[in-house]
Amino acid sequence: MNIALFDLDHTLIPLDSDYEWGQFLVRIGAVDGEAFSRRNAAFYAQYEAGTLDPVEYLEFALGTLAAFPRRQLDAWHEQFMAEVIRPGIRQSALDLVRRHQDAGDEVVIITATNRFVTAPIAAALGVRHLIAAQPEETPEGEITGKLIGIPTSGSGKVVHLNDWLAAQGKSLSGFARSYFYSDSQNDIPLLSAVTDPVATNPNALLRAHASAQGWPILSLFE
Numbered sequence: 001m002n003i004a005l006f007d008l009d010h011t012l013i014p015l016d017s018d019y020e021w022g023q024f025l026v027r028i029g030a031v032d033g034e035a036f037s038r039r040n041a042a043f044y045a046q047y048e049a050g051t052l053d054p055v056e057y058l059e060f061a062l063g064t065l066a067a068f069p070r071r072q073l074d075a076w077h078e079q080f081m082a083e084v085i086r087p088g089i090r091q092s093a094l095d096l097v098r099r100h101q102d103a104g105d106e107v108v109i110i111t112a113t114n115r116f117v118t119a120p121i122a123a124a125l126g127v128r129h130l131i132a133a134q135p136e137e138t139p140e141g142e143i144t145g146k147l148i149g150i151p152t153s154g155s156g157k158v159v160h161l162n163d164w165l166a167a168q169g170k171s172l173s174g175f176a177r178s179y180f181y182s183d184s185q186n187d188i189p190l191l192s193a194v195t196d197p198v199a200t201n202p203n204a205l206l207r208a209h210a211s212a213q214g215w216p217i218l219s220l221f222e
Contacts (some may be wrong), residue, residue, distance in 0.1 A: 002100075006108075006109050006110070007200075011182055011200045012097070013090075013125075015084075017113055023040065025064070027195045028079075030076070062143065065135065066145030068145050070142050075076075089124060093220050093221075096220065108129040110130075111154075115132040115134055118130060136141060142210060157190045158193055177195050179194060180194040181218070185204055188206070188209060197213075198217075199220075
């Protein structure tokens, strides 16, 4: 069996779901528009430059979620999916996922964005397995604002993937071929760990690295 791993934002969808969720909260008036947009934009610029502190960002993102009841968050997320995410899903991305599924590959989305934001998106893409930043929840399902474990970004993706596989009695080396599709230089640790790294809609830094390494470059959204 092979395994096909996918980053989410700017890889399978042509936007950053975490950033867009924040902008959605601004548009509906759930958060202070000026202050939130300023912080959200600053964090996004840091992510693009590869300088983001993932713990600092997740404390900001999860703290925002913790300010609202889960029932309200879920209702807003349904609106977010209808207005922002589903219109952005491209057939080219769905076809790529389906090719791996039809081949019998294990298909997994692994993303630095938190599970609250990304679980419905993974479902909309038809992907059952999701590794994402895990918010702590109360027994009633309310989000506390704390992160469980380490962030699922950079080398943390490798750690989380290995832990996820180990829980099933598997390892990355146990697959005949392992694919990872990503757009960002932040994912070079995991791209370097698989047999088939694919720079997908890559930013400039990853494109340069992929070219130097001889990795294939895939454009899904052109």
